[in-house]
Every structure is written in structure tokens, then in C-alpha cells.
Amino acid sequence: DIQMTQSPSSLSASVGDRVTISCRASQTISSSLNWYQQRPGKAPKLLIYVASSLQGGVPSRFSGSGSGTDFTLTISSLQAEDFATYYCQQSYSNPRTFGQGTKVEIK
Amino acid sequence: QVQLVQSGAEVKKPGASVKVSCKASGYTFSNNGITWVRQAPGQGLEWMGWINGYNGDTNYAQKLQGRVTLTTDTSTSTAYLEVRSLRSDDTAFYYCARDQFGGGHNARFDPWGQGTLVTVSS
Numbered sequence: 001d002i003q004m005t006q007s008p009s010s011l012s013a014s015v016g017d018r019v020t021i022s023c024r025a026s027q028t029i030s031s032s033l034n035w036y037q038q039r040p041g042k043a044p045k046l047l048i049y050v051a052s053s054l055q056g057g058v059p060s061r062f063s064g065s066g067s068g069t070d071f072t073l074t075i076s077s078l079q080a081e082d083f084a085t086y087y088c089q090q091s092y093s094n095p096r097t098f099g100q101g102t103k104v105e106i107k
Numbered sequence: 108q109v110q111l112v113q114s115g116a117e118v119k120k121p122g123a124s125v126k127v128s129c130k131a132s133g134y135t136f137s138n139n140g141i142t143w144v145r146q147a148p149g150q151g152l153e154w155m156g157w158i159n160g161y162n163g164d165t166n167y168a169q170k171l172q173g174r175v176t177l178t179t180d181t182s183t184s185t186a187y188l189e190v191r192s193l194r195s196d197d198t199a200f201y202y203c204a205r206d207q208f209g210g211g212h213n214a215r216f217d218p219w220g221q222g223t224l225v226t227v228s229s
Contacts, residue, residue: 032213044144044204091215094166096154
């Protein structure tokens with residue numbers, strides 16, 4: 001199975017900050033990487049697919065980059081509604097696997 | 108709009124079975140697959156398996172193989188997850204999600220159902 005490792009596991013940031021979350025795959029996955037946001041008590045929501053494509057309706061302050069084994073989710077200017085947990089997920093092979101999550105909290 | 112609506116919360120005893128439904132609307136059900144993901148309280152996301160909405164082909168997580176069955180009813184655009192021989196560590200929220208390009212490298216899960224809490228307790 002491909003293991004996905006996110007860093008950091010949690011972070012504290014202020015509204016307006018630039019936030020970067022990393023995701024590393026245990027083997028190359030090309031660009032088969034998706035990012036999801038999960039707010040407390042809610043289902044996950046797709047933000048970014050195929051490493052860098054913005055899902056429709058998602059604000060442009062979210063962006064993704066990377067290929068191979070190393071990927072990054074960036075929030076250019078953190079908003080109040082962005083405080084949530086973020087997960088990366090690989091679709092290169094079965095079983096699909098998720099990172100352990102990164103919780104973004106209010107500083 | 109594309110929407111997945113899941114059945115309500117369940118409480119089961121250890122050893123029992125549970126069947127969760129996921130009714131799709133707003134798109135052609137047979138054009139996409141359905142993926143199932145679970146999340147134990149306070150924990151991360153675990154992929155359980157995928158079913159092709161067109162021909163019923165399935166792919167299961169190895170650790171759940173033999174205890175989980177995915178099915179669909181194309182006449183009602185509904186997907187089903189059955190988990191047998193329930194244990195306390197099966198207590199979790201169970202989510203369905205439309206799986207675009209399921210089986211391929213571009214697969215992604217969108218949208219998700221609202222989740223169904225299954226509690227396993229004696």
C-alpha cells in the first residue's frame with residue numbers, strides 16, 4: 001500500500017496568514033493526488049484534484065502543487081471559514097490511501 | 108445539483124450486520140462509481156472500497172475483504188454498503204462519495220454524502 005504522510009499534523013495561524021501543508025507519498029504517484037477539507041461535524045469536501053486543479057466553486061486562495069512523491073497545499077490568505085482539517089489522498093493505485101490529516105487552528 | 112443522501116444512524120450489537128444506503132441524484136448514476144470511506148470518532152479517513160455504477164465491478168480494502176459487500180440498484184440510483192460481523196472498532200461515520208474516473212489515476216471523490224454513524228455496542 002502507498003503510505004501518505006502529511007506535515008505538520010496541526011498548525012495555528014491567524015486570519016490573513018499564508019499556510020502551507022505538505023504531503024509525501026511513500027512511492028511515486030505521478031500527479032494522482034487530491035486534497036480535501038473537512039470542517040467539524042461535516043463530510044469532507046474536494047478542494048484540489050490531480051495535484052493542482054481547483055475544483056469548481058473552491059476559492060482561488062487554495063492552490064496545489066507537486067508531482068512524484070512531494071505535494072503541497074497552499075492557502076494564500078487564511079479566512080475564518082478555512083479553519084478545518086485537510087487531507088491528501090492518492091489515486092495512483094488501490095487501495096486509495098489518505099494522509100493522517102492536518103488540523104488548522106486559530107492562533 | 109449532484110447530491111448523495113445516506114440512511115440514518117444505526118446502533119448494532121457486536122456480531123451483527125448493518126446495511127447503509129446512499130441515494131444519488133443530479134447525475135447519471137451509471138456513469139460514475141461510488142466509493143465508501145469511514146472515519147472512527149476523532150480519527151482520520153479510511154478508504155473501504157469502490158463499486159462501478161455501470162457494471163457492479165468492485166474493489167475492496169484488503170483488511171475488510173470478506174466482511175464488506177458493496178452493491179448498487181441502478182433502478183433507484185442507490186448504492187449500498189453492508190458490513191458483517193461487526194466489532195466495536197467498526198464504530199465510525201460511514202461516507203459514500205461519487206467516484207469520478209474510479210479505477211483510474213485521476214479518480215477523485217466528489218461530492219460526499221452526509222455520513223451515517225454506525226455504533227457497535229453491547
